[in-house]
Amino acid sequence: MPTTRPKRLSPRTADPRRLYEAAVQCPEAEIDFVDSTFRKITGRRAALLREDFCGTAATACEWVRRRPTNHAIGVDLDPSALAWSKANHVAGLTDDQRRRLRLKKGDVRTPTKAEQGVDIVLAMNFSYWCFTTRESLVAYFRTVRKSLAKGGVFFLDFFGGWEAQKILTERKRCKGFTYIWEHAHYNPITADMTCHIHFEFPGGGAIRKAFTYHWRLWTLPEVRELLVEAGFRDVTVYWEGDDGKGGGDGVFRPNTKGEVCASWIAYLSAR
Numbered sequence: 001m002p003t004t005r006p007k008r009l010s011p012r013t014a015d016p017r018r019l020y021e022a023a024v025q026c027p028e029a030e031i032d033f034v035d036s037t038f039r040k041i042t043g044r045r046a047a048l049l050r051e052d053f054c055g056t057a058a059t060a061c062e063w064v065r066r067r068p069t070n071h072a073i074g075v076d077l078d079p080s081a082l083a084w085s086k087a088n089h090v091a092g093l094t095d096d097q098r099r100r101l102r103l104k105k106g107d108v109r110t111p112t113k114a115e116q117g118v119d120i121v122l123a124m125n126f127s128y129w130c131f132t133t134r135e136s137l138v139a140y141f142r143t144v145r146k147s148l149a150k151g152g153v154f155f156l157d158f159f160g161g162w163e164a165q166k167i168l169t170e171r172k173r174c175k176g177f178t179y180i181w182e183h184a185h186y187n188p189i190t191a192d193m194t195c196h197i198h199f200e201f202p203g204g205g206a207i208r209k210a211f212t213y214h215w216r217l218w219t220l221p222e223v224r225e226l227l228v229e230a231g232f233r234d235v236t237v238y239w240e241g242d243d244g245k246g247g248g249d250g251v252f253r254p255n256t257k258g259e260v261c262a263s264w265i266a267y268l269s270a271r
């Protein structure tokens with residue numbers, strides 16, 4: 001039987017959004033965490049989820065695949081990311097799953113009535129760090145709170161540790177390419193930071209600055225305080241367990257002490 005060799009990835013053939021998803025996202029694990037945590041803290045199952053800053057909406061798609069009673073809304077400013085999602089994710093959903101998903105080109109700060117009354121709002125991959133002042137971040141948190149149905153929960157993620165402030169480059173080998181995360185700029189006075197994602201290929205060549213983020217490196221106490229200022233009464237931090245080899249084990253549990261380490265990732269819930 002004739003066989004075709006899988007095409008080698010190169011700067012010319014690779015799709016940066018596909019590489020991004022393969023390197024940094026795991027929507028199944030994210031939805032496992034969000035779904036079970038929502039149930040633990042509210043005693044019921046969530047049905048309507050809004051993914052803010054959804055990009056390619058991989059997580060919203062996973063939500064509608066999870067249960068036939070699940071509905072999702074993905075919101076992003078970038079029409080090209082939403083178009084990519086439609087061609088690459090939504091096209092692979094069943095008709096029923098597709099009917100339960102809506103992608104909206106819009107600003108997460110100005111949700112319409114149709115994007116409110118949701119059980120869960122997600123703001124993942126640190127995307128809310130694009131709001132770089134206390135005023136703008138608390139204003140966003142207030143609109144999220146107003147968007148939640150009674151008993152609804154807001155989930156966010158967070159990274160920290162002393163390496164977060166360092167100018168550094170981290171490399172991770174992925175299938176067919178290397179993912180590179182760069183802290184290119186950090187201003188200790190304003191906490192403004194610029195990060196880039198680059199991709200390199202085994203046959204040579206690279207996609208430099210495939211994605212760039214201009215963020216404020218918030219601290220966890222600041223974000224917790226701003227959530228409370230926005231009206232959330234119950235804010236919980238979920239800290240990742242240890243894999244025994246100096247890394248995280250992917251299991252996040254409520255925690256009030258944390259652990260002093262070079263870099264860490266946490267989830268927060270607010271309600």
Ligand SMILES: C[S@@+](CC[C@H](N)C(=O)[O-])C[C@H]1O[C@@H](n2cnc3c(N)ncnc32)[C@H](O)[C@@H]1O
Pocket residue numbers: 025052053054055056075076077078081106107108109124125127130
């Ligand atoms: C880091 S990507 C996150 C993609 C995806 N949520 C993830 O978890 O990987 C940030 C996304 O936020 C979007 N974005 C930035 N500011 C926004 C705003 N004010 N309203 C809606 N989307 C915004 C960008 O277009 C981009 O797709």
